[in-house]
Amino acid sequence: MRLILHVWRQKSPNDEGRMVRYETNHADPHMSFLEMLDVLNEELISNGEEPIAFDHDCREGICGSCGFMINGKAHGGHPGTTVCQLHMRHFKDGDELYLEPWRAKAFPVLKDLVVDRSAFDRIIAAGGFISVRTGSAPDGNDILVPKEAADRAMDAAQCIGCGACVASCPNASASLFVGAKISHLGSLPQGKPEQEIRAMRMVAQMNEELFGTCTNLGECEATCPKHIPLEVIARMNRDYLAASWKHR
Amino acid sequence: MATTLETSPLLQSRLPSGPIETAWDRARFEMKLVNPANKRKYSIIVVGTGLAGGSAAATLAELGYQVKCFCFQDSPRRAHSIAAQGGINAAKNYQNDGDSIYRLFYDTVKGGDFRAREANVYRLAQISVNIIDQCVAQGVPFAREYGGVLDNRSFGGAQVSRTFYARGQTGQQLLLGAYQALERQIGLGQVQMYPRTEMLDLIVIDGRARGIVTRNLITGQIEVHLADAVVLGTGGYGNVFYLSTNAKGSNCTAIWRAYKRGALFGNPCFTQIHPTCIPVSGDYQSKLTLMSESLRNDGRIWVPRRKGDMRPPNQIPEEERDYYLEERYPSFGNLVPRDVASRAAKAVCDGGRGVGPHGLGVYLDFSDAIRRLGEKTIRERYGNLFEMYELITGDNPYQVPMRIYPAIHYTMGGLWVDYHLMSTIPGLFVIGEANFSDHGANRLGASALMQGLADGYFILPYTMGDYLASAKLDKVSVDHPACKEAAGAVQERIKRLLSIQGKRTVDSFHRELGKLLWDECGMARNARGLRQALARIPEIREEFWRNVNVLGGNEELNQSLEKAGRVADYFELAELMCLDALERDESCGGHFREEHQTPEGEAQRDDERFCFVSAWQYTGEGKQPALHREPLEFHYVKPSQRSYK
C-alpha cells in the first residue's frame, strides 16, 4: 500500500516547526498505524534523516502515551481506538494523511508529534485521589458497593489520560478528563468524604493551567478512545457548584 | 534435597528462623525503627512508578521520608503495570471455596516448580489480603456482585477463585490507585517527581548505593542524584526478545547498570512464556498483544485433529477437534499453569496442526460459554479484551474463535535480593518484577500485581527503616570521585553511540538478537543451541558497536539514542541468560531443557543438583561472570513432580 504523509516536524520546543511530505510504499493493511510509522522511520534513518518522534509505550490502548491528529481527528477518529490500535486496514492505497501533534496551549509541543501533558498530573496532584494511608484500610468487604455504582465508577475510571479530549475540543477544555476522575471517585462510598474538596481543588488547578472552558460541544466524548460519557462533566459541575455554595 | 550445597558467603538471605506462619511478624519486630521526627532527614531515590515503585514511593513519602522518584514515561501513570489485564490474587477466601493463606503459599511454591524461597512466598500470601483492603480504600473499582461484595474469578494453576479484578483492566486500576497516592504526596511536597528521566548508572560510595546518574530525555542533560538509599522498581526485561507483551519502553538498563556495579543477578534464564497472545502477523510486528489468561476460564483451547486441516473453524465438527489440554490434564483442563499450556501449544503447532496463516496458532473458542452463559455475561467479563482482539485482527471473537500463540511475557529472574528486598549492594533495594524473588521458575497468573504491591506498600517500608536506622551513612556530595566517574562513563558511552554512524538501525540489531534468543533460549532450550547463541551474540554485539546508526545529538529528545543504550545492554544480558540456561542442566518451570523431560514431555527437575538460586556476579568487561549459589530448603511444601492431570 502506498501512502502520502504530511508530518509536523519540529526539532525542539522553541523551534518553528513545519509540515514535511513523505511517501511510503511499505504500508500493509495488517500493520498498526504506529508500525507503519516505525517502517517509515527505518527508511528515514537509512537515508540519513532523523526519525519522526512520537510518544508510545504499551501499544495496547491502555497507557495513554500515544496520540496525535490524523487529518484533523484525534487518534484518527475511529470510535474506541487509540492511534496505537488503529490498523492500516482502515486506509486505502494512495491515501494522503496529515499528522499533527495535539494542539492546545496547555500541551506545548516538545518535538514533532510529542507534547507535554504534565498539566494532567498536576490536576490529579491537586485532588484526584482518596486520602488513605497505607495500612489504615478496613476489610475490603466492609465497604459494600452496589454493583451499579461500581460499574459507573469503572466506566469513568477507564480514562487513560491521553489528552485526545483536549486536542479535539475547540476550546481545549480538560473537562472530560477532570470530570472522569471526579465521577470515578465520587461514585464510590470511599470517595464521598472528599467529594467536594476534590471538585474544588481539581477545578481550580484546571483553571490555573491553560485549558479553555467547556461549552458543551461534545467533541471530547466523540473522540474519547475509552468512551467516557459527557455526563461526567455534568457531575463535575454539580459537585463543584455544591462545593462552592457551601464554601462561599 | 541439595542441602549439601554451600551457600555463597555473598548471599546472606537473612531468612527468619522458626515457624513460617509467624516469621514475618518476628522479623518485623526485630527490625530497627526510625523515629518519626527523624524520617524527614533521610532521602530515598525510587526509580520506577509501576505498581512496585509507585506504591513504594507513595508509602515512603507518607511515612515522612524525602523521596525522589523517576520514570522514563511522560507521566508516572503510564508505567507498564498499567497494561495488566486479568487480576490480582489474594487469599481472602470470600468465595468460601477452601482457599487460605497456606493454600496460596502452596500453589505459588508448587507453581514456581520449587525454585523460590518458602519464607518469601509465605509472606507474600499473608500480605495479599491487606493489598485488597488497601486498594478498595483507595477507590479501585473492583468488580462486585449484586449484593455489593467483591467478586472473584479463577486463574491458571489454582483450583479456587481468588483473583480480584476490575473488568479486563485490573493493572490500570491498581496502578491508578498507586499513582493517585503518589500524586497526593507530590502535591504535598513529599515527593519530587522526575518524569521523562532515565537512570543510566548507579553510584556506589564506600560499598553502599548512594545515588544514580540520569539523563533528562527532553534536554539530554546528565545529572547526579544522591540519597541515603536507592530503590529500583524498574520492571522486567522481557523485551530482550524484541517481540514480547511488554510495553515498548520496558528495559533492563537500570538493573543491568546495578549488576555491573556489583549487584548479583538471580536466575536470569527464568523467563515466562504466556500461552494466550495474538499471533505474529508480519515482519513489521513491533510487539505482541496479550489476551488475558482469565479468558481460559471460559474459552476452550483446541486444534484440528488432522494435520493441515485448512477448513474454517466452524466447519470442523466436534469429533474432529482436539481439546488437547482438557484431554491431557483432566483436573486442571484449560487452566494448567502457563508454562505447561505454552509448551503444549508449541507441540501441536510443531506437529503441523497449528492454525492461521503461518500455522503458529491455536483456537481459543468461546462458543460453548456463550451458549451456556449468554453473550451479555461474556461481554461483561471480557468485553474490552474481545474489542481489543477485534481491533487488532479484524475478527469478531463472539462469532469466530480467537487465534492465540505463546509469547514472552514476564521475567522471573532479576537482581538477587535478600528477605529484606536488599541486593548484594547495601542500600540498593529491588522490588517488583525487577527482583528475582517470589515466583521461582514460573509465575502463576495474577501474582505479579500481588508481588509488586506487597513489596511496595507493605514490605519495603519496614525493611527500609531497618536499613536506615542501622547503617552509618556519611554525608556525600556530587563532587565525590565516584559521582564524577559514573557521570563521565555515561557521557562517554553516549558520545560513543552517536559517533559510530554506521549503516544499520538500532531496531534491526534488536530484532536479530531477539530472534536468536527466542530460537535458542525461548520456550525450549538445549545445550547445543545455547552454545551456538553464546558464540553468536558477541558477534552481533561487535557489529552493533561498529555499525549502528544513531542520528541526532544528545542535547535533545532522541528516541534512537534511548533505544541504542537499551539494546547495548540487552546484548550483554542475553549472553548471561544463555550462560545461566546452559549452566542449569535441568528443566524447571519456564526453563525447559529438552534434554530433561519426563516420558510425557513434562519438565524434569533435578533437585539433587539444582535446588538452588543462581546468582551471577559481574567480574569485568569480557570476563566470565562468577556463579554463586543459594541453596533452597523446603520444610513445608515437599518438592514433587508437578502434576496437573
Ligand SMILES: Cc1cc2nc3c(=O)[nH]c(=O)nc-3n(C[C@H](O)[C@H](O)[C@H](O)COP(=O)(O)OP(=O)(O)OC[C@H]3O[C@@H](n4cnc5c(N)ncnc54)[C@H](O)[C@@H]3O)c2cc1C
Ligand atoms: C500485557 C501484560 C498483562 C499482564 N497481566 C497481569 C495480570 O493480570 N496479573 C498480574 O499479576 N500480572 C500481570 N502482568 C505482569 C505485571 O503487569 C508486571 O509484572 C508488573 O506490572 C510489573 O510491575 P513493576 O512495578 O515491577 O514494573 P513496571 O510496571 O514495568 O514499571 C517499571 C517502571 O520503571 C521505570 N523505569 C524502568 N527503567 C527505568 C530507567 N532506566 N530509568 C527510569 N525509570 C525506569 C518505568 O518508567 C516504569 O515507571 C502482565 C504483564 C503484561 C505485559
Ligand code: FES
Ligand atoms: S501506546 Fe499506550 S495507549 Fe497507545
